[in-house]
Amino acid sequence: MAFSFFGGIHPKENKWYAEKHPVYPFPEPDILVIPMSQHIGAPCAPLVKKGDPVTMGQKIGDGQGLCVPVHAPVSGKVKAVEMRPHTSGTMMMSVVIENDHLDTLCPDIKSRTLEEAQALTPEELMQIIREAGIVGMGGATFPTHVKLSSGLGKVDTIIVNVSECEPYIVADDRLCQEYPAEVVSGLQIIMKVLGLDSAHIALEDNKPAAAKALKQAMEGKDGIVLDILPSKYPQGAEKQLIYAVTGRQVPSGGLPAAVGCAVFNAGTCKAIHDAVYDGMPLIRRIVTVSGDIVMEPKNLLVAIGTSFNELLEAVGHKENPYKVLSGGPMMGAAQYDLAVPVIKGTNAVTILGQKNKYIVENARCLRCGKCIEVCPMNLMPVLIYKAMYTGDTKDVMAVDLMDCIECGCCAYTCPAGVPLVLGFRAAKQRVRDAQTAAKK
Ligand code: SF4
Numbered sequence: 001m002a003f004s005f006f007g008g009i010h011p012k013e014n015k016w017y018a019e020k021h022p023v024y025p026f027p028e029p030d031i032l033v034i035p036m037s038q039h040i041g042a043p044c045a046p047l048v049k050k051g052d053p054v055t056m057g058q059k060i061g062d063g064q065g066l067c068v069p070v071h072a073p074v075s076g077k078v079k080a081v082e083m084r085p086h087t088s089g090t091m092m093m094s095v096v097i098e099n100d101h102l103d104t105l106c107p108d109i110k111s112r113t114l115e116e117a118q119a120l121t122p123e124e125l126m127q128i129i130r131e132a133g134i135v136g137m138g139g140a141t142f143p144t145h146v147k148l149s150s151g152l153g154k155v156d157t158i159i160v161n162v163s164e165c166e167p168y169i170v171a172d173d174r175l176c177q178e179y180p181a182e183v184v185s186g187l188q189i190i191m192k193v194l195g196l197d198s199a200h201i202a203l204e205d206n207k208p209a210a211a212k213a214l215k216q217a218m219e220g221k222d223g224i225v226l227d228i229l230p231s232k233y234p235q236g237a238e239k240q241l242i243y244a245v246t247g248r249q250v251p252s253g254g255l256p257a258a259v260g261c262a263v264f265n266a267g268t269c270k271a272i273h274d275a276v277y278d279g280m281p282l283i284r285r286i287v288t289v290s291g292d293i294v295m296e297p298k299n300l301l302v303a304i305g306t307s308f309n310e311l312l313e314a315v316g317h318k319e320n321p322y323k324v325l326s327g328g329p330m331m332g333a334a335q336y337d338l339a340v341p342v343i344k345g346t347n348a349v350t351i352l353g354q355k356n357k358y359i360v361e362n363a364r365c366l367r368c369g370k371c372i373e374v375c376p377m378n379l380m381p382v383l384i385y386k387a388m389y390t391g392d393t394k395d396v397m398a399v400d401l402m403d404c405i406e407c408g409c410c411a412y413t414c415p416a417g418v419p420l421v422l423g424f425r426a427a428k429q430r431v432r433d434a435q436t437a438a439k440k
Pocket residue numbers: 374375376377378379380381403404405406407408409410411420421424
């Protein structure tokens with residue numbers, strides 16, 4: 001039974017721009033920039049230096065603790081190991097690779113037969129998933145092997161997230177239409193690791209072709225249920241999806257495992273399949289390149305490290321963009337330097353025209369309460385905004401700022417144009433900085 005979470009909105013989906021375009025392999029560029037941090041946790045330390053030759057799939061960075069390795073997406077030579085712009089808006093240590101276009105495969109990469117793969121133990125599978133550098137590919141980028149190991153014995157419900165509720169983005173929709181067997185196979189590996197014989201695949205009712213393809217791929221595979229949910233933003237947010245599928249509410253500050261759930265993106269499932277059966281690390285991903293001024297929207301299979309500039313050139317745009325976002329228009333991060341590379345969590349590059357410019361100078365709250373009605377986390381956005389101005393972290397904590405999932409529903413709905421979510425992001429960063437400083 002599907003539940004409807006509180007609040008939420010129905011923004012214009014604009015998926016028609018790219019939804020009919022099959023996934024097309026984007027030619028690997030001459031130069032690729034591989035950031036040492038593409039996941040939540042400690043960044044990798046580079047394992048190569050300038051001048052070193054590299055092969056496709058070779059590990060080029062790794063670290064300890066909450067960390068997954070990064071790999072060379074092509075073969076070639078290391079041109080530099082230096083700080084480069086990153087989609088997070090910071091500079092990040094990166095390995096710059098000059099592509100030799102020979103695609104010489106790393107000798108460590110070996111495929112497995114069905115029998116070999118099925119004989120692997122849960123521990124061996126988790127190690128393979130770690131070594132392949134797999135993270136949450138819906139944008140969260142949490143290391144998958146850690147989610148699996150921390151869920152052992154706690155999780156009774158697995159959910160594959162194909163909600164993809166952000167406007168314009170259709171990468172997971174296309175993935176499930178074109179690679180449904182791999183998605184289901186990856187899910188079966190997750191089920192084996194967690195020792196469960198049932199799981200859910202949840203998608204919104206605006207993806208009938210993906211639902212049909214998944215249904216076919218699920219035939220004869222017991223225990224997997226397809227949940228078709230009514231479209232509503234932000235259905236793809238972990239806590240909202242868990243509620244929609246199970247009716248369970250993740251407590252404030254808690255993780256999905258607190259209510260026995262673990263959520264995996266469909267792309268993550270395919271990456272797990274590729275790692276286990278093909279021995280392939282996560283070096284490519286599907287990216288929707290779309291937007292209202294794009295001439296030829298596309299879904300591209302892109303090598304990690306390809307610059308946004310190259311993707312913009314590939315689709316063309318009718319006017320000077322107002323904004324280029326990593327992700328969609330609701331939760332995506334605006335990019336100020338288009339030399340930034342595609343990383344493991346980049347599901348879309350959204351290019352928006354000048355008509356999206358909506359800035360109200362000195363916007364004042366009208367006290368209409370609309371932001372409260374739509375907040376899916378049951379927060380009081382207007383009160384958080386007010387509390388921000390005292391500059392005291394205790395005040396924003398008292399109105400549960402840290403529970404905000406930055407979905408943007410409040411800002412989207414606000415008739416006065418108050419920049420709610422922008423302010424919340426900055427305030428959350430100030431709280432984190434204060435917490436880090438207090439620990440020192
Ligand atoms: S951005 Fe935060 S405060 Fe605004 S609606 Fe989303 S969760 Fe609520």
